[in-house]
Amino acid sequence: MTNSEKNRLKDKAFQVFGIFCTFIGLVVLAIFLIDIVIEGVGRIDWDFMTSLPSRRAARAGILTAWAGTLWILVLSALIAFPLGIAAGIYLEEYAKKTKLSDFLEINIANLAGVPSIIYGLLGLELFVRFMHLGPVLLVGALTLSLLILPIVIVTTREAIKAVPRTIRDGSFALGASKWQTVWNQVLPASFGGILTGVILALSRAVGEAAPLIVIGALAYVPFVPKSPMDEFTVLPIQIFNWTSRPQAAFLTNAAAAIIVLLLITFLLNGIAVYLRHRQQKKIKW
Amino acid sequence: MTKKQSKLEANNLDAYYGDFQALKNINIAMEEKAVTAFIGPSGCGKSTFLRTLNRMNDYIDGFRIQGQILLDGRDIYATDVRVDELRKEVGMVFQKPNPFPKTIYENVVYGLKIQGIKDKKILQEACEKSLQQAALWNEVKDKLDKSALALSGGQQQRLCIARALAIQPSVILMDEPASALDPISTAKIEELIHELKKNYTIVIVTHNMQQAGRVSDHTAFFYMGELVEYAKTKTMFTSPSDTRTQNYITGRFG
Amino acid sequence: MRVQEKIIEGLLWLSAAITILVTASIIWVLLSESIQFFSEVSIVRFLTEKEWTPLFADKKFGIMPLVAGTFLTTAIAIAVALPIGLTIAIYLNEYAHARFKTIIKPLLEVLATIPTVVYGFFALTVVTPFLQSFIPGLAGFNALSAGIVMGVMIIPMISSLSEDAISAVPRSLREAAYGMGSTRLQTAFGVMVPAASSGILVSVILAISRAVGETMIVAIAAGQQPRLTLNPLVPIETITTYIVQVSMGDVPHGSLEYRTIFAAGMTLFVFTFLLNNLSFWIKKKYQEKYD
Structure with a gap:
């Protein structure tokens, strides 16, 4: 075999390996999803969705868990959305290139890399102990809002950056002030992108268990939270709790709850992808 | 050429981007209700100068000027001058058409709306009047609620002119307004400039010397941040007094 | 009007400044409690003792077993994710068609959107039993399946960041x-x-940082037994799991x-901060080089 034949063979071999690697993760994912569905889908029924947690696997439901997850979703959106967008606008439209803005930028990049469980410790000490709020929904939402804030800020900035300079110039030239330009031109033009980022960040928040466990969210909550000041649980914590039990019946419950959690996650991601697609189609600069 | 009153004047104007001096001691007086063209090679400072006339450079980090720019005898960089008021007086049209991603109607009335004018009747009248002045009304009157991005490039640029006219400025700055357009659209824009100069003072930056010759009454030649020559367009194109001007208009560099 | 503009700018600035407050709070919370901890337990004990049993009657405060557990699961994760x-x-950049790339990339991103508690369930109930079928000594909780x-x-973190780095290499070179x-x-x-090595390195470092801070997978599948070992087959405990x-539990506050x-x-926090x-x-160095 000549040298060049050998090289060509190696090239082919790597190509096959490349296809293998590209699909191995997806195959694992597929196996897993199928496994979960087989194990859990039979357990999902009206009772499972509307029952309170119980010591007996067959009677336990996820009503409090998904209600808590929805509460967390809405509250986190209400907190992180305005805060993150405002910060993103400031950094992209207002901040001058100074030492302070450099510092702000590196600080946000750092926050994005802080492990979620550390945010749990922050929430525990700051909101639960220092402010005496207790392990309630509001604290969970505040903690997760801080966790996703860097993501919201970064995606807001990217969306704003995509609005061409000429649009701002056009607005300024007509006598608009900075804020009028941001409010009337930049935000409407970038809103789709911002929304996409916020929804992706929320889907991350919905899947988090660790920081909420650390602030003291319970695995067993025998009632549906009625206000942000009520104690709560969420689906990931419920799943964690059931997964930690030795009895097989609880694993089946966990699989069923995972299906519900994944549906919520995929739904959020699907909406985000759809919005991004629509935005790209709608405006071509 | 001082028969008519000068509308815009620059006195001993220097401009800097950080350490780089972009304009060197510019002195010029522009006549009211006439077209003044700025020509010169890329990077000569003509666009920078144009943008100092409505303070569009204010938001650029590190940009500063020394000297004076007078509009109707008032220094536009004086501390009591409000930029938004100035820009209502001095409108601007850009190199690339930049309609807002909104309806045609919303584009035209934007400048009025941000002034707080909400009266539908006033806005609609202003919209029609501005579009007619910009010679666009007949083409768009049935689709005012359609997106401005659906218009052709030439129509978009005339829409941007209408948008500038709606706030009733007395000066219109045009930064190479036809450079992104096809010849037919360009001709329409030039025709429009002829119409507009009856009522407005127009300052136009152009790369295209034939265009300067066709549309302007006076021409200023910029080179490396300096105003080399400023004269009646006819004079400049037939007998330029500076060799650099001569070289430029005969195409020896550019 | 002008006042209104200033107020708005002030509010926007405040929102951005909150991020600094968050960082400061994290550091303050960790520091203040740690300082109190170290006033009772010396740093030397913390760093050199070989056991971690703060919840037992016979208390030992050596962080090393937790660090070892964290290191072990991280190393296994990187050993899986880096080559793949x-x-x-490389495959997407040099071999695959553009259309294939636009379809496969979002699919790979799905891997990163799945909640980690779900991965934990997968490790415990699918991967561990599967590995046990041919690794006889494998315990029910172990670093191996959690790490894998x-x-x-x-994978998507390394593949997408590395792909960006590779496609940023000037065409002329290729x-x-x-x-x-x-x-x-x-x-x-x-x-x-x-040519893309620094960008690839960045992707690996960020992946390590992510793995070090990962909690639910290891909490579910790797066990809760602090153990100073590099044996991937036995139960261990990571910092996050602890x-x-x-x-x-119901440990009293304070x-x-x-x-x-x-x-x-x-x-x-120190580990991830240094890595990030x-x-x-x-x-930054790399960008300066290519600009």
Whole structure:
């Protein structure tokens, strides 16, 4: 075999390996999803969705868990959305290139890399102990809002950056002030992108268990939270709790709850992808 | 050429981007209700100068000027001058058409709306009047609620002119307004400039010397941040007094 | 009007400044509790003792077993994710059609959107039994399956960041390599990967940082037994798992046991902080080189 034949063979071999690697993760994912569905889908029924947690696997439901997850979703959106967008606008439209803005930028990049469980410790000490709020929904939402804030800020900035300079110039030239330009031109033009980022960040928040466990969210909550000041649980914590039990019946419950959690996650991601697609189609600069 | 009153004047104007001096001691007086063209090679400072006339450079980090720019005898960089008021007086049209991603109607009335004018009747009248002045009304009157991005490039640029006219400025700055357009659209824009100069003072930056010759009454030649020559367009194109001007208009560099 | 503009700008600034407040709070929370912890337990004991048993009667406060557990699961995850992720990046860049790329990339991203508690379930109920079928000594809780599953989760992180780095290499370089008759493989490993090495390094460092801080997979599948070992087959405990373990119990606030989670959290924070800033530093140097 000549040298060049050998090289060509190696090239082919790597190509096959490349296809293998590209699909191995997806195959694992597929196996897993199928496994979960087989194990859990039979357990999902009206009772499972509307029952309170119980010591007996067959009677336990996820009503409090998904209600808590929805509460967390809405509250986190209400907190992180305005805060993150405002910060993103400031950094992209207002901040001058100074030492302070450099510092702000590196600080946000750092926050994005802080492990979620550390945010749990922050929430525990700051909101639960220092402010005496207790392990309630509001604290969970505040903690997760801080966790996703860097993501919201970064995606807001990217969306704003995509609005061409000429649009701002056009607005300024007509006598608009900075804020009028941001409010009337930049935000409407970038809103789709911002929304996409916020929804992706929320889907991350919905899947988090660790920081909420650390602030003291319970695995067993025998009632549906009625206000942000009520104690709560969420689906990931419920799943964690059931997964930690030795009895097989609880694993089946966990699989069923995972299906519900994944549906919520995929739904959020699907909406985000759809919005991004629509935005790209709608405006071509 | 001082028969008519000068509308815009620059006195001993220097401009800097950080350490780089972009304009060197510019002195010029522009006549009211006439077209003044700025020509010169890329990077000569003509666009920078144009943008100092409505303070569009204010938001650029590190940009500063020394000297004076007078509009109707008032220094536009004086501390009591409000930029938004100035820009209502001095409108601007850009190199690339930049309609807002909104309806045609919303584009035209934007400048009025941000002034707080909400009266539908006033806005609609202003919209029609501005579009007619910009010679666009007949083409768009049935689709005012359609997106401005659906218009052709030439129509978009005339829409941007209408948008500038709606706030009733007395000066219109045009930064190479036809450079992104096809010849037919360009001709329409030039025709429009002829119409507009009856009522407005127009300052136009152009790369295209034939265009300067066709549309302007006076021409200023910029080179490396300096105003080399400023004269009646006819004079400049037939007998330029500076060799650099001569070289430029005969195409020896550019 | 002008006042209104100023107020709005002030509010926007405040929102941005909150991020600094968050960082300051994290550091303050970790530091203040850790300092109290270290006033009772010396740093020397913390760093040198070989056992971690703060919840037992016979208390030992050596962080090393938790660090070892964290290191072990991270190493396994990277050992899985780096070769696969990098191969994907090279394959998509040098071999795959553009259309294939636009379909496969979002699909790979799905791996990163799945909640980690779900991965934990997968590691415990699918991967561990599967591995036990041919690794006889494998315990029900172990670092191996937790690490492997974590690796799968991290694949898209390495593949997409590395792919960005490789595709940022100037075209001329690749064309030069092909021009001299290189195969795609030779171009990839001889030219593209070395030229993109700093970007690939950044992706690996960020992946390590992510793996070090990962909690639910290891909490579910790797066990809760602090053990100073590099044996992937036995139950271990990571820093993050310990924090979860204590949080699930009813340790009174303000006690020494309570403070251990902040000392552990501080250790974790220092690791990830150093890794993240190392990656920023490399990225910055690298950008300057190519601009």
